[in-house]
Amino acid sequence: MNDRHDGSSIDLEKALVRYMVERRVTRRELLERIGAVGATAALAPIIAACTSSGGASAAPSSAAPSASASTAAASPSPTAQPSPEAELNILNWTDYLADDVIKSFEGEHNVKVTQSFFSNTDEMYAKLGEDGGDYDISFPISVDVPNMIERGVIAKLDKSLLTNIGNLGQEWADPGYDPGNEYTVPYMWWTTGVGYDPARIKEEPTSSKALWDARWKQHISMLDDWQEVFGLTLIQQGLSANTTNTADLDKALALLEQQKPLVRTYSTDTIGTMTSGDVWIGHIWGADRFAIQESIPAFAYYIPEEGGVKGSDTVATFTGSPHPIAAQLFINHLLDAHNSAANTNLIYYMGPNAAAKEFIDPAILEDPTINPDQEIVDKLEELLSLDQSVRDEYLSRWQQLRG
């Protein structure tokens, strides 16, 4: 984790791969990209010459004791359970599902689980197509769920098979993207907030207003993502991150116009801009901090006290799934408290599973940026899939800001 290496050349390659994938970087994606560094090094022999590619051990090692998922087998199985098919095909991120959780499912239901992997969401959605392709289970981002339901990609869940659904926390009972969890079950969630280098920012900011502080002029960055930027600004103004009111949007735009002269860059490459020293404080996806801490160990991240934006992945099965019963049983398996905890201990994201808390690694539970206090959680707002006309209102203001 702390291998010595020439930071700049590693940065270059990391940044390249990051750009090519061109999606938000999460810890799980980072792991894949580190693997790809070897390939890109071939393109840059000169740079590669001064690089020890061995120094690329990625995100914090998950030394956390993974809650023994084998105990999950002890959970009572309902009597009137239909027998599942012999196979289950999962389309997933790499390192996004604990091995023990898969093994215990295979043992319990006598199902052979096959996992395939994708490296970005575009690839996932392409593989799923209009009915899930050959896959039974995948993990769509919540914001894309309404569209996939309407297009008839995601299949409705059979609640009679989801005996563990009561384990979900209260705030996940009726999510905006899928009221009543009729089609999907939340899997993991994360936040967008503010990250800063304590060597430059000597105080400990708690508000997103720190991103408007003229003292850091030309060293502030915002994400190049209209929904995230408006979300943060609207929440700071006490408004909804998903507002459909154009007057609210005008207010947010006015505030963003004030901020623009202070901004160094609107970029999703926060790992690059932060580690290069150009940006001291920025609007970042929470999961990116692990990668930044590779270069700046003291790098700090917080969820603004006004509240923040949260995102989540769901788990879903599809209208064309070849093994629908096994799929439903697997979703129920993921809702088991032990299994949910095992996954959190691997991924370092909190799950929506209230019953899982007691089995989660204390180091994760005590990290307020991963597991914030309920008071903060209540102020988090999930970005929703907006109607086209509303989307246009956001985008035209965003383009006005960027012009």
Add this chain to the structure above:
Amino acid sequence: MGAAVQPADAPAAPASITAPGRLARLRAATLVLPGVAWLLLFFVLPLALIFVVSLGSRDSLGRISLDVLSLDNYARAFDPVFLPTFLNSLKYAGVTTVLSLAIGYPIAYWISRYGGRHKVLLIILVMLPFWTSYLIRTYSWIILLRDNGVVNSVLQAVGLTSEPIILMNTDISVILGMTYGFLPFAILPLFVSIDRLDPDLISAGRDLYASGRGAFLHITLPLTMPGIVAAALLTFIPALGDFVTPDLLGGPQTTTIAKNIQELFLAGRDWPYGAALGFVLMIVTLSGTLVALRTLRREVIGGD
């Protein structure tokens, strides 16, 4: 009868000559078939698709609908919100072109006149950067230009500045990156036209008492004008549509029209609108190019 036969035979003779001529032309035409097929498949067809999409609309799920075709998207494409970014694109493309010519011409001239037996090697050196991915080369500029990058470290080490000068995410970084990227496209056509210029013409000019400067202005420059025009077009057109360089090296003030188009496609999920804006940009580029070519041909190259 005999007289009647004669005229009938007469045209037969030329026909027997044209028949193989036609065949030869047909055979020659097969030579251009691959090129024509390529252009049809990968230029005309996509262009037609973009045009059709630009007339359509999108449904509530962001899918393209071609049920009703209209020019509405073109009316929207002239939204004043795109004016600043379009002017930005013109500015970067223009400055990049001028810089590429100003830097490229002396290099091409030097290689052609003084390269001697190393000419080929020197031209390979000009093309050498293409052996590395454009993205890697652009990222290298970040390492040079960032606050604690190479340039700022040197400036501070020699005591020219005490604080880092902000170079990244500015006009400077965008123009440097673009000029660097497009310079080889200027040098190659310039080299070809300078190399083809008969040096005896310059000697003749000097014999007729032209000064070195006069010979250059009245002989070399006009005769290499086709190369200059080609170089200008080869840098200006791709620079106008460049998306990657301003996006990677630029900052809040450097948004280009290409970025707007990309956002309409991806963030806006409005392919018809993005297609219309893209089409307008292409028409503007194309007509600008044609006007420039015609003017230059008439005024400088003279005739053909």
